[in-house]
Ligand SMILES: Cc1ncc(C[n+]2csc(CCOP(=O)(O)OP(=O)(O)O)c2C)c(N)n1
């Protein structure tokens with residue numbers, strides 16, 4: 084990008100250089116930084132609205148604190164592009180979220196300024212508290228700063244950390260970046276409470292009892308007064324955060340460097356747990372993102388002058404859309420259906436369901452554990468909950484899945500979106516482990532549809548069961564097999580033959596969408612192909628028939644090999660004393676970084692060519 088457009092920004096290669104700038108220049112720097120973020124994201128795609136909201140906060144934090152000695156821990160990390168740009172990664176922004184390029188999230192291996200790896204939300208306070216306490220233990224003088232959004236703040240983990248941190252002497256600063264948005268509008272009592280704090284009602288109440296004049300004073304004076312009042316033990320109605328043991332400061336304007344910098348400088352000198360409430364706007368400084376922060380939460384590439392435009396050619400239906408349509412159709416048929424999302428309405432395809440069935444739609448906030456148990460409670464009362472959840476985020480609710488749903492054999496459907504490799508979000512978001520972690524739980528079943536039509540059919544099959552069932556499907560579109568209108572179920576736990584070989588050498592057992600590359604490979608190999616559909620229960624009849632007829636059994640899945648569907652096949656064969664040459668294909672025992680998902684799969688040998696090559700290699704061995 085031209086040096087003319089960003090002359091000041093181009094001169095900053097690390098925060099120390101920025102700290103040497105006259106303070107008056109920081110506003111210019113922030114303006115250039117915002118422009119650079121828009122330019123970069125428009126060329127690569129990525130998280131935009133949240134990053135536009137953290138420009139000034141990022142400048143202020145790196146200006147005031149001695150980073151990387153002082154630790155900034157970003158929550159989720161989807162708002163760290165300004166931080167990346169200021170910490171030596173400006174020129175690599177063009178590689179963002181692409182294979183071999185910068186991650187869209189903080190990564191410890193990427194920079195010493197990325198103090199903690201994230202992408203799943205609500206971990207920042209715990210991690211920063213750990214760092215602050217470690218500094219105490221080691222006798223080091225450093226600050227730890229957690230920057231957490233109002234959405235991420237709703238998760239139990241954030242409160243566990245506040246609960247713990249508030250009774251320590253940790254030099255911990257929690258910054259609540261309150262933009263009154265999660266990905267979609269925020270939900271819940273905390274949101275209402277924060278709105279109350281921002282509306283000044285809290286302060287008005289304080290004035291009413293004649294104890295405070297806080298609302299009228301500017302932030303610094305306000306801070307001084309509050310500290311004085313606290314020191315004198317005067318009775319000021321405490322915010323919830325004060326009751327947790329934090330010194331609450333704010334709310335202040337998170338886009339006003341004249342407020343942010345002096346406030347942070349003041350706080351820097353304070354000991355013990357501090358809580359700064361900063362108010363920002365999602366999409367700040369780019370009108371289209373301000374107007375529609377949801378659309379610009381994670382856009383693809385766009386022309387900044389025009390904004391996002393709908394493609395002229397109709398896009399292929401995604402698995403998410405198939406789910407969304409099924410959910411509405413099934414809800415229309417069955418009054419008992421309720422839909423639950425932990426803060427992922429758009430990503431999980433529930434916008435239409437929310438519109439059409441508002442009384443049966445539950446966004447519980449970023450609270451996956453609660454979402455699972457909440458569904459369990461509803462199922463106890465005869466409702467039919469469908470929890471729409473990304474595979475990776477169900478990891479958060481694992482004990483709840485076992486203890487609150489499976490153990491009680493409650494009929495909850497888990498629609499696991501983003502199964503397999505997700506692409507640009509990388510390893511943190513990969514739905515690689517679901518087959519392994521679900522199939523080992525008694526009472527649980529796991530369906531792996533191969534295409535769009537089967538996704539709808541297997542959702543209906545799952546819904547018809549009287550026990551918990553997961554249906555996993557990937558991000559994006561499939562091969563284009565249009566779903567049928569029917570809501571009929573398929574036979575539970577049964578697969579189907581898709582190709583019969585004449586040579587009977589190789590049988591490929593495909594679990595999920597890799598069925599299609601398997602069919603391609605099978606043409607070249609003359610292999611039989613079974614679409615297994617279910618990782619649990621396994622269609623053992625089909626398995627044993629194929630094992631009896633073929634020399635080599637190949638299992639294929641886009642989930643981890645260890646403990647996955649292929650392992651289920653091995654276990655079933657071992658249990659029945661069937662010995663056979665088995666080749667397990669799937670995701671290896673390693674984290675797979677961001678990149679184009681098609682290329683990533685190919686790199687793992689999970690495209691048609693790779694599958695064929697692996698099988699030929701085994702046959703030759
Ligand atoms: C455990 C977990 N659940 C869900 C998500 C998906 N997610 C990413 S950002 C986000 C919204 C976060 O809102 P907030 O913390 O207020 O940040 P903002 O986007 O407003 O900047 C959600 C739900 C996630 N990353 N981690």
Ligand SMILES: CC(=O)[C@@H](O)[C@H](O)COP(=O)(O)O
Nearest residue numbers: 159161202381430501508558
């Ligand atoms: C940061 C985060 O967790 C989400 O914003 C996520 O990146 C969304 O992913 P999808 O684009 O697959 O919905």
Ligand SMILES: [Mg+2]
Nearest residue numbers: 232233234264
């Ligand atoms: Mg927010």
